[in-house]
Amino acid sequence: MIILVGGEKGGSGKSCLAQNIAVFLTREAQASVIMVDCDPQRTTSDWIQARNNNPDLPTINCVQLYGKIRNDLLSLEQHYDYVIVDCGGQDNLALRASMSVASHVLMPLRPKRRDLKTVSHMDDIVATCLMINPKMKASFVITQCPSLPNQANRITEAKDVCRTYDINVLEAVNYSRNIYDDSEESGLSVFELEPKGKATEEMRSIACELLEISDAKQLIEQRNKVSNVTTLRGHYGTSRSQEKRFVM
Numbered sequence: 001m002i003i004l005v006g007g008e009k010g011g012s013g014k015s016c017l018a019q020n021i022a023v024f025l026t027r028e029a030q031a032s033v034i035m036v037d038c039d040p041q042r043t044t045s046d047w048i049q050a051r052n053n054n055p056d057l058p059t060i061n062c063v064q065l066y067g068k069i070r071n072d073l074l075s076l077e078q079h080y081d082y083v084i085v086d087c088g089g090q091d092n093l094a095l096r097a098s099m100s101v102a103s104h105v106l107m108p109l110r111p112k113r114r115d116l117k118t119v120s121h122m123d124d125i126v127a128t129c130l131m132i133n134p135k136m137k138a139s140f141v142i143t144q145c146p147s148l149p150n151q152a153n154r155i156t157e158a159k160d161v162c163r164t165y166d167i168n169v170l171e172a173v174n175y176s177r178n179i180y181d182d183s184e185e186s187g188l189s190v191f192e193l194e195p196k197g198k199a200t201e202e203m204r205s206i207a208c209e210l211l212e213i214s215d216a217k218q219l220i221e222q223r224n225k226v227s228n229v230t231t232l233r234g235h236y237g238t239s240r241s242q243e244k245r246f247v248m
């Protein structure tokens with residue numbers, strides 16, 4: 001499965017979301033994950049490098065890819081349960097190429113006017129890509145929300161702006177919390193820095209709502225079902241995907 005975290009707005013939390021979703025899938029859904037960093041700033045590659053220097057953390061692979069990456073993503077998908085693409089904050093070839101093959105697209109926006117002004121353009125890009133990838137599920141998510149109760153209307157209004165377009169908006173949001181910045185520094189995620197914390201809970205909710213599951217166990221069960229079917233098929237001949245796994 002290919003999951004793209006993208007969007008036009010810089011600093012809205014794309015890399016942070018991509019990294020935390022990668023850890024959620026690795027730790028809680030025991031999945032094999034590769035991250036694809038399409039941003040020349042190398043935010044995710046640097047995070048992975050810091051992470052993989054720490055032997056106590058489960059390793060996550062990462063590659064940097066730019067431009068027409070459609071075929072590269074399809075080929076990575078053969079070898080990993082999840083390919084998580086972190087696109088930089090601009091409309092570029094890699095973003096559109098990823099949208100042409102992704103099953104899920106997550107577009108973070110802060111509840112701020114300048115972020116919300118990009119919704120219309122993102123809606124255009126999504127509509128174009130849906131013509132060649134009609135199964136793609138695109139969602140906005142509101143990030144870095146203010147936690148003061150008297151500012152809650154900003155979150156509701158941001159969701160309302162998104163809802164005027166045809167794209168889904170996640171109910172789950174994340175709040176502005178220092179733990180996101182603190183965890184990134186050493187290649188960690190909020191899941192590892194504060195497993196029972198509020199940030200972990202909100203990241204888990206975002207991942208589950210995006211993937212339309214109630215918890216990570218459901219993903220493990222789904223994968224087990226698929227592998228049982230493959231075992232049955234094995235009695236009658238080798239499936240194409242198995243052939244590819246052998247070639248690896």
Ligand SMILES: Nc1ncnc2c1ncn2[C@@H]1O[C@H](COP(=O)(O)OP(=O)(O)OP(=O)(O)O)[C@@H](O)[C@H]1O
Binds near residue numbers: 011043087143182
């Ligand atoms: N919910 C949050 N609360 C507080 N800080 C956050 C939150 N999410 C992200 N940040 C911080 O905001 C900064 C930008 O986040 P991030 O790098 O994920 O954004 P981005 O959309 O990937 O940016 P770019 O467009 O440059 O790639 C980082 O310092 C990150 O730690």
Ligand SMILES: [Mg+2]
Binds near residue numbers: 014015016039043
């Ligand atoms: Mg980034």
